[in-house]
Amino acid sequence: MKKSAKKINKIKILVYSIIFALLLIGGIFILFGLHSKDKPKDNKPISKKEKKIEGIDVVDVNSRLRPLAIAINNTPVAIKVQQGLNKAYIVYEIPTEGYTSRLIALYKGEEDVKFGTVRSARHNMMDIAYESDAIFTSYGWSHYAQDELRSNIIDYVQGIVGEGGMYRENPLDLDYEHTVNMNTSTVYDYAKNTKGYSMESDHTIPLKYNAKDVDLSSKEDSMTANRVFIDYGSVENNFYYDSETKMYKRNVNDVDTTDFSTGELFTTKNIIVEKISYYPMSDNKYWNLNLVSEGDGYFITNGIAVPIRWSKSSREATTKYTYLDGKEIEVSDGRTWIEIMIHDRPLVIE
Numbered sequence: 001m002k003k004s005a006k007k008i009n010k011i012k013i014l015v016y017s018i019i020f021a022l023l024l025i026g027g028i029f030i031l032f033g034l035h036s037k038d039k040p041k042d043n044k045p046i047s048k049k050e051k052k053i054e055g056i057d058v059v060d061v062n063s064r065l066r067p068l069a070i071a072i073n074n075t076p077v078a079i080k081v082q083q084g085l086n087k088a089y090i091v092y093e094i095p096t097e098g099y100t101s102r103l104i105a106l107y108k109g110e111e112d113v114k115f116g117t118v119r120s121a122r123h124n125m126m127d128i129a130y131e132s133d134a135i136f137t138s139y140g141w142s143h144y145a146q147d148e149l150r151s152n153i154i155d156y157v158q159g160i161v162g163e164g165g166m167y168r169e170n171p172l173d174l175d176y177e178h179t180v181n182m183n184t185s186t187v188y189d190y191a192k193n194t195k196g197y198s199m200e201s202d203h204t205i206p207l208k209y210n211a212k213d214v215d216l217s218s219k220e221d222s223m224t225a226n227r228v229f230i231d232y233g234s235v236e237n238n239f240y241y242d243s244e245t246k247m248y249k250r251n252v253n254d255v256d257t258t259d260f261s262t263g264e265l266f267t268t269k270n271i272i273v274e275k276i277s278y279y280p281m282s283d284n285k286y287w288n289l290n291l292v293s294e295g296d297g298y299f300i301t302n303g304i305a306v307p308i309r310w311s312k313s314s315r316e317a318t319t320k321y322t323y324l325d326g327k328e329i330e331v332s333d334g335r336t337w338i339e340i341m342i343h344d345r346p347l348v349i350e
Contacts, residue, residue, distance in 0.1 A: 055211030056333050058269075059089040059108055064200040067108035068187055069134035073119040074103045076234055078178040079252050081171075081260045084115030086267065090207070092128050092338045095278065095345075097286050099233025104128050107184050108204065114261065116181030118159055118166065121145035124289040126154050131318045133201040135191050139166060139180045142286050155197045157187050164190045171260075206318045210330040213246065216304035220324055225305035228271055229348035230339050237339070239271055241303045247334070248300075269334025271300040272321060274310050275343040289340065297321070298349065301332045305349045 072082065074093065085091055088105035096102050104125055107113055120140030126148060129136040139159035141149060149156050159166035165186030168179040191197045216222050228239040228248070239248040247267040250257045257266045274297045277290045294311035299321065308329060312319040321329045341347065 056209045058209070058334050059205070061205050061209060063108065064202060064204065065108055065110075066197075066199055066201045067106045067132050067134045067204055068184060069125070069129040069132065069136045070105045070107065070115055070182070071119050071121050071125060071136075071138035072103035072105050072115065073117040073178060074101050074235060075178070076253055077174060078117055078119075079235075079255075079257055081117055081174065081178065082257065082266070083117075083181065083259055083261050084113045086259060086264055086335070087111070087113040087115070088335065090132075090336050090338065091268070092340060093230075093232070093237075094122070094124065094128070094289060094340045095232055095287065095342050096122060101232040101235045106132060106134060108132075109184075112183055112185040114181060114183050116169075117178050118180045118182055119177070120160075121149065122286065123148050124287075124291060127289075127291045127312075127315050129154055130316045131206040133203045135187070135197060137164060137182065137187055140177075143283075144281060144286060155191065155195070157191055157195070163194070203318075207321075207336060208328060208330045209333055211333055214301050214330060214332045216299070216301065216306050219304075219306040222304050222306045223349060225300045225303055225349050227348070227350050228273075228300055228305070229346070230273065230341055231346040232341065233345070239268070239300075239337075242267075243303060246302055248337075250337075267335070268337040269301060270331040270336040271298075272308075272331075272336060272338045273298040273300070273347065274319070274321075274338060274340045275347075276340055277343055291315075291319075291340070292317075295343065298347075299323075299329050299331075300349070 085105060088107055090106040092104040093101050094104065102119060102122065105115060118139040120142065121138035122142055123144040125145065126136060136154055136156040149158065157164040159180060159182065164182055166180050166182050169181055170179040192199050226241045230237040236253050238251040240251060241248050247269055248271060250266040250268065258264060259266065275295050278287045281288055292312050292315055294309065297308050297310050298305050299308045307324060309322050309324065310319055323329060
């Protein structure tokens with residue numbers, strides 16, 4: 001009997017040990033599971049708090065809203081009536097026939113912005129609009145751009161045929177072609193409700209942003225950039241660095257440029273210079289810009305410039321800007337002007 005009792009006691013101890021071990025293991029899994037719930041998963045939606053932590057103010061990098069890419073008048077007489085450029089998060093300046101230039105301003109957001117004056121399209125502007133899956137907007141077109149737009153290679157709103165709510169203002173008694181303005185709200189409304197375009201995309205931000213000011217001083221071949229001079233021909237740009245605001249003010253043909261509606265100086269946080277080649281089109285009037293290519297340039301922010309490389313593999317591809325070591329650049333949080341210039345035109349950085 002004593003042996004049986006001892007045997008039973010051993011069995012009880014073994015059973016209790018097994019139960020205790022199972023409870024201990026279960027507790028560990030429960031504890032681990034609770035901690036796992038606290039960890040964000042890859043497919044977790046981005047919360048408002050996480051958007052705030054992102055810290056990028058110039059544009060909502062998490063928004064899927066498609067931007068508008070607007071062809072803006074940049075002839076010397078019309079620069080004085082430009083509006084809305086400080087509301088754009090990227091402004092491209094491209095060379096056009098006769099050594100003139102034109103702007104493409106990108107807007108993305110719910111705020112209603114008045115912009116202008118709006119001018120005609122060039123076919124190379126589609127290469128730029130593609131980069132952000134933007135809805136391209138202009139007033140008029142070259143015959144090359146007209147052929148491309150009417151073949152529906154890109155979603156567009158065309159003011160010259162009455163689209164997008166265009167209207168004219170002419171307080172300075174300028175020629176008729178310098179008088180067209182639009183609003184982002186009416187263009188978005190027309191694109192969505194009349195033309196039936198999709199308003200969302202996963203490919204709307206062509207640049208990488210850094211929430212902190214980017215310091216280029218330790219980069220290879222860095223140089224002081226208190227003045228950046230870019231000559232397009234009829235338009236001579238000077239960007240002057242203000243060390244207090246850490247912004248560059250835009251001066252054209254020795255005149256500071258301002259918003260005609262608000263009087264605010266046009267400024268930018270970042271400047272990217274992209275040197276390209278070009279050739280005349282078959283009509284010997286309009287130019288074709290070699291944007292699907294690669295070349296040299298500069299990245300400029302916070303009073304410092306460094307040499308970079310750029311490359312674009314197709315019309316639909318996003319242009320990549322890299323340091324000389326091949327690492328992709330991050331721009332400082334703020335507006336960026338991308339100056340696409342003919343490689344043999346004058347450029348001064350000092």
